[in-house]
Amino acid sequence: MTWRLRAVPFATTLAFALLGAAPVVAQDPKPELAAAIDSAADEYAAIARRIWSLAELGYMEEQSSALLRSRLEAAGFEVQAGVAGMPTSFVASYGRGRPVIGILAEFDALPGLSQDTVPERKPLSQFGAGHACGHHLFGTASVAAAIAVKDWLARTGRPGTVRVYGTPAEEGGGGKVYMVRAGLFADVDVVLHWHPASVNDASPSTTLANMSGKFRFYGVSAHASAAPEKGRSALDGVEAMNHMVNLMREHIPQESRIHYVITAGGQAPNVVPDFAEVYYYARHPDPAVVAQLWERIVKAAEGAALGTGTRVEHEVLNGVYSVLPNEALARVMDANLRRVGGVQYSAAERAFAEALAATLEAGGEVTLMKASEIEPFRLAMGGASTDVGDVSWVVPTAGLNAATWVPGTPAHSWQAVAAGGTSIGIKGMLVAAKTLAMTAADLLLDPSHIAAARQEFERRRGAGFVYRPLVGEREPPLDYRR
Numbered sequence: 001m002t003w004r005l006r007a008v009p010f011a012t013t014l015a016f017a018l019l020g021a022a023p024v025v026a027q028d029p030k031p032e033l034a035a036a037i038d039s040a041a042d043e044y045a046a047i048a049r050r051i052w053s054l055a056e057l058g059y060m061e062e063q064s065s066a067l068l069r070s071r072l073e074a075a076g077f078e079v080q081a082g083v084a085g086m087p088t089s090f091v092a093s094y095g096r097g098r099p100v101i102g103i104l105a106e107f108d109a110l111p112g113l114s115q116d117t118v119p120e121r122k123p124l125s126q127f128g129a130g131h132a133c134g135h136h137l138f139g140t141a142s143v144a145a146a147i148a149v150k151d152w153l154a155r156t157g158r159p160g161t162v163r164v165y166g167t168p169a170e171e172g173g174g175g176k177v178y179m180v181r182a183g184l185f186a187d188v189d190v191v192l193h194w195h196p197a198s199v200n201d202a203s204p205s206t207t208l209a210n211m212s213g214k215f216r217f218y219g220v221s222a223h224a225s226a227a228p229e230k231g232r233s234a235l236d237g238v239e240a241m242n243h244m245v246n247l248m249r250e251h252i253p254q255e256s257r258i259h260y261v262i263t264a265g266g267q268a269p270n271v272v273p274d275f276a277e278v279y280y281y282a283r284h285p286d287p288a289v290v291a292q293l294w295e296r297i298v299k300a301a302e303g304a305a306l307g308t309g310t311r312v313e314h315e316v317l318n319g320v321y322s323v324l325p326n327e328a329l330a331r332v333m334d335a336n337l338r339r340v341g342g343v344q345y346s347a348a349e350r351a352f353a354e355a356l357a358a359t360l361e362a363g364g365e366v367t368l369m370k371a372s373e374i375e376p377f378r379l380a381m382g383g384a385s386t387d388v389g390d391v392s393w394v395v396p397t398a399g400l401n402a403a404t405w406v407p408g409t410p411a412h413s414w415q416a417v418a419a420g421g422t423s424i425g426i427k428g429m430l431v432a433a434k435t436l437a438m439t440a441a442d443l444l445l446d447p448s449h450i451a452a453a454r455q456e457f458e459r460r461r462g463a464g465f466v467y468r469p470l471v472g473e474r475e476p477p478l479d480y481r482r
Helices: 010-019 030-039 041-054 062-074 135-156 175-181 234-251 287-308 327-340 347-357 368-372 388-392 414-420 423-445 447-461
Strands: 003-005 025-027 078-081 090-096 100-105 160-166 190-197 209-218 257-264 275-284 311-320 397-403
Touching: 030 041, 030 135, 030 327, 030 423, 041 062, 041 135, 041 423, 062 078, 062 090, 062 135, 062 160, 090 135, 100 135, 100 423, 135 160, 135 190, 135 423, 175 311, 175 388, 190 388, 190 423, 209 234, 209 287, 234 257, 234 275, 234 287, 275 287, 287 311, 327 397, 327 423, 327 447, 347 368, 347 414, 347 423, 368 397, 388 397, 397 423, 414 423, 423 447
Parallel strands: 100 160, 100 190, 190 397
Antiparallel strands: 003 025, 078 090, 090 160, 209 275, 209 311, 257 275
């Protein structure tokens, strides 16, 4: 067992010496934190499994949010719901004074990825949603970690505040962006988060900035065979736009990503469609480049409308920054992840993992041992986007991945839904909860970690940085999944 000295003023130390007493020593809280999470593991597993079953989409996570809020309220947190104009968001706080440690919690699912907890494709409902990014585990682990830290603060009487941010609609709705814009992180010293994955990793990492939105074309309906000259096809507008954007791909920075789906294209081939819609994403590591790409996509839409005799409107639904990495914080997180260790499979879990791994389109040999290992510490570049990025540009932020999925499993897949609903997912969730709690304790006990993180944060942001959300002044798109 390791011990940590609590800083004691010189006069207090002298008084102890005169009285023949030793200075107060703070016992390492990490075994206590881990034990507290383990003792409530069944309860947290039930919460996660319930959110997995609900599979509520972004800004519609009424029951999922309520489950997490009620658990925090029962533990003694002060909970404020419906913040920043989002009914399913919340902020839950406990403690007094500084430092303020924020922990992010997500809980939204993805459309069209319903899946049972079996190692073959078996939707529970046709076109139903599923937790293919593991946010049922994300939110639950964050709550578990915060409650463990709260109980330790209450028992020891230490100063400091732990705060859980319930952030809806990460999958394209950008809930955290509106919380940042509302100033809800203004007094926070450090933010911690995690994400389900197929490996265990606490390396400092960044992501791609992202803008997304819908382009709606309006035309004139007519009989497609008897009177085609009287029609103006809105679908032609969508297809012309897509063609021009695809030509544009040759002339954009190579790190860029652009993808789209046609969400409406008409109802019958013999009717010229008077309405069509396409949903676009544009990504790049630099938020400024993303904004430039988006302007070019808008111009393509306007040109398509002009060329097809239609009218186009567009709505920006989401815009997120890339994650600003923080190596100082990541090293604290990494040390705790290594202390906790990875996921150990039982015989039944290994049989499930082997069967599921056989369904994966692996780029190389899948090694199940990866679930029990911790990845090397390095600066990593991810290909996805997250609204954690906006948080990371206003407060020092660090996160980790935990192996809630079978090694080799990609996010947003039915395999991720299947494993995330089993004991494999729960074991990874507990790894994350313990790592978050231990990292929060380190920050509360040793302010030098926060000072180092702040210094790096200011250096990486650069002098004169002013946060401006990519979504501008728009209100949260509460109906974007309806």
